[in-house]
Amino acid sequence: MSETNSIANDDDVYNTDEGLTFNPxxxxxxxxxxxxVQSILREYGINAPVNNLALYQRAFIHRSYTKRPxxxxxxxxxxxxxxxxxxxxxxxxxNERLEFVGDGVLELITKYYLYRRFPKEDEGFMTEKKIAxxxxxxxxxxxxxxRLNKWFVLSRNTEEKGxxxxxxxxxxxxxxxxxxxxxxxxxxxxxDEHGWFKNIFxxxxxxxxxxxxxxxxxxxxxxxxxxIRIDDNYKNILQVKIQKEFKTTPDYLEISRNSEDGYCMGVxxxxxxxxxxxxxxxxxxYDSYGSFEAIQxxxxxxxxxxxxxxxxxxxxxxxxEQSACEEAIALIDGDD
Numbered sequence: 060m061s062e063t064n065s066i067a068n069d070d071d072v073y074n075t076d077e078g079l080t081f082n083p084x085x086x087x088x089x090x091x092x093x094x095x096v097q098s099i100l101r102e103y104g105i106n107a108p109v110n111n112l113a114l115y116q117r118a119f120i121h122r123s124y125t126k127r128p129x130x131x132x133x134x135x136x137x138x139x140x141x142x143x144x145x146x147x148x149x150x151x152x153x154n155e156r157l158e159f160v161g162d163g164v165l166e167l168i169t170k171y172y173l174y175r176r177f178p179k180e181d182e183g184f185m186t187e188k189k190i191a192x193x194x195x196x197x198x199x200x201x202x203x204x205x206r207l208n209k210w211f212v213l214s215r216n217t218e219e220k221g222x223x224x225x226x227x228x229x230x231x232x233x234x235x236x237x238x239x240x241x242x243x244x245x246x247x248x249x250x251d252e253h254g255w256f257k258n259i260f261x262x263x264x265x266x267x268x269x270x271x272x273x274x275x276x277x278x279x280x281x282x283x284x285x286x287i288r289i290d291d292n293y294k295n296i297l298q299v300k301i302q303k304e305f306k307t308t309p310d311y312l313e314i315s316r317n318s319e320d321g322y323c324m325g326v327x328x329x330x331x332x333x334x335x336x337x338x339x340x341x342x343x344x345y346d347s348y349g350s351f352e353a354i355q356x357x358x359x360x361x362x363x364x365x366x367x368x369x370x371x372x373x374x375x376x377x378x379x380e381q382s383a384c385e386e387a388i389a390l391i392d393g394d395d
Contacts, residue, residue, distance in 0.1 A: 070123075070214075070216040070217070071083040071123060071214045071215065071216050071217075072127075072137060078136055078137075078138060079136060079137045079138065080137070080138045080139075080140055081127055081137050081138065081139050081140060082140035082215070083123060083124055083149065083214035083215060083216070083217075084140060084142060084143050084146040084214075084215060085124070085146060085212075085213055085214055085215040085217075085218050086143065086145045086146050087213075087218055087223075088124070088146065088147045088211075088212045088213065089147075089209065089210060090116055090119075090147060090210065090212070091115060091116055091119060091210040093109060093112050095210070096109050096112065096115045097109055099205065099207075100240070100272065102205075102275075103271070103272045103275030103276050103279070104271045104272065104274075104275040105240075105268055105271055105272055105275075107244070107268070109243065110243050110244070110246055111242075111243045111246065114157070114239040114242055114243050115236065115239045115240075115243070117150070117152055117153075117154055117157060117235075117239065118154050118157050118232070118235040118236040118238065118239040119154065119207075119210045119211055119212050119232065119235070119236075120150045120152065120153050120154050120212045121153060121154065121211065121212060121213045121214070121217060121222065121228075122153035122154075122155060122318070122319070123213055123214035123216070123217040123222075124147075124149060124150060124153075124212045124213055124214050124217075125149060125150050125151065125152065125153050126149045126150070126151055127139075147212060150212070154231075154232070154235035155235075156238075157234075157235040157236075157238035157239050157242070158231050158232075158234045158235040158238060158374075159238070160238035160241060160242065161233070161234035161235055161236065161237035161238030161239075161241065162234045162238075162375065164237055164238065164241045164266065164269050165193055165198070165233075165234055165237055165273060166189075166193060167266075168266075168269060168270050168273045168274070169189050169192050169193050169273070170185070170189055171270070172270075172273070172274055172277065173185045173188055173189055173192075186292065187290055187291060187292045187295075188286060188287070190291050190292050190381065191286055191289065191291035191292075192277070192281070192286070194230075194291065194378065194381065195226065195227045195230030195231065195373060195378065196226045196227060196230065197230070198229075198230035198233045198234065199225070199226030199227055199228070199229035199230035199232075199233070200226055200229075200280075201233060201276055201280050202229040202230065202232055202233040202236075203224070203226065203229055204280055205233075205276070207229065207232055207233065207236060208223050208224065208229055208232070211223050211228075211229075211232055227373075231374070237269055237272070237273065240265070240268060240269050240272055241265040241266065241268070241269045242265060243265070244263065244264055244265040244267075244268040244269070245262060245263035245264070245265035246263060246265075292381075293381050293382075293384035293385040293387075293388055294380060294381055294384045296384070296388055297309060297326065297368070297384040297387055297388055297391075300388070300391060301328060304351050304355075305328065305330065305351075305354075305355075305358075307328075307330060309326050309327060309328060309368065309384075309387075310326070310327045310328075310329050310334045311324055311325070311326055311327070311380050311383070312324070312325050312327060312334075312339050313325075313339075313376075314339045314370065320372045320373075320374070321372060321373050321374030321375065321376075321379065322372065322373060322374070322375070322376045322379040323370065323371075323372045323379065324370070324371055324372070324376065324379040324380050324382075324383050325339055325342070325367050325368075325369070325370050325383060326367075326368045326369050326370075326371075326380065326383040326384055326387050327339075327342055327365060327366060327367055327368060328354070328364060328365075328366040328368060329364065329365050329366075330358060330363070330364040331358070331361060331362065331363045331364055332363040332364075332365065337365050339367075341365060342365050342366060342367035343365065343366050343367065344366070344367050345366055345367060345368050345369075345387070345390050345391070346390070347366075348366065351391075354366065368383075368386075368387035368390065368391070369383040369384060369385070369386035369387030369388075369389075369390060370383050370386060371383035371384070371385065371386060
């Protein structure tokens with residue numbers, strides 16, 4: 060990203076009479092303490108002491124509350140506002156790397172949990188329930204019920220956008236906290252009489268501790284009866300609808316990508332022309348047709364069809380596609 064674009068995309072850089080000013084300070088932020096981290100862990104089954112508090116504290120740092128590159132500030136003549144006495148200092152690292160780790164840990168724990176909880180169900184059933192459990196909005200609801208958001212460290216502008224209560228962002232926060240837990244407990248000493256950890260494993264007991272924590276959260280908050288009833292595999296649901304009506308499958312294209320929201324994916328119906336011959340901005344919105352019948356009328360005239368059915372965003376491309384399909388289904392079902 061160029062210097063100009065970086066500044067233009069930073070909502071905490073303001074154009075004042077004195078020039079560009081960077082002011083992310085937010086008096087609503089509060090850093091989580093050791094006793095608070097330990098209280099959260101105990102609530103969900105972990106009674107072992109915390110080894111590295113800084114990891115958990117970093118898990119709550121949104122990228123908006125990190126320092127801007129000094130060279131970029133100098134070249135663009137960006138002035139840094141002095142830290143108010145009632146605000147936390149800016150941090151050098153955000154929670155995004157911890158989120159990356161936590162996302163993978165959560166995925167594996169959830170799959171193994173479902174494998175044990177539903178011993179007679181097939182792979183398709185477990186995949187559907189895994190998607191429902193780990194999608195950001197659902198994990199965000201869990202984080203909200205755990206009240207993790209009260210320690211979310213955000214810039215003033217990001218706070219004003221409602222990020223502290225945004226379920227997708229809270230889902231990312233949960234994953235970052237889990238990543239911190241996983242890394243923290245990988246460092247503890249274990250009884251290694253036979254040298255297994257030294258000679259075989261490159262990972263400590265962090266996964267097992269994360270497993271206890273996640274399963275404790277699931278047992279306390281997940282409505283299993285509702286989860287079993289509902290199919291949240293939106294890609295499968297949409298594919299069935301499209302195949303039944305048009306005898307084809309939907310296509311997925313990347314609309315945009317940025318460091319904040321990740322992938323913005325669109326799900327499309329493309330017929331009578333190859334998908335590689337069109338660009339996302341050439342698509343007609345589904346609302347312009349309003350129904351499958353209207354699309355079928357154009358197909359009967361052998362017109363090329365390129366319709367945007369839905370849009371979704373997520374840092375993981377597959378999850379962005381799921382979100383796009385969820386929007387598409389809502390639009391299509393709303394016209395039934």
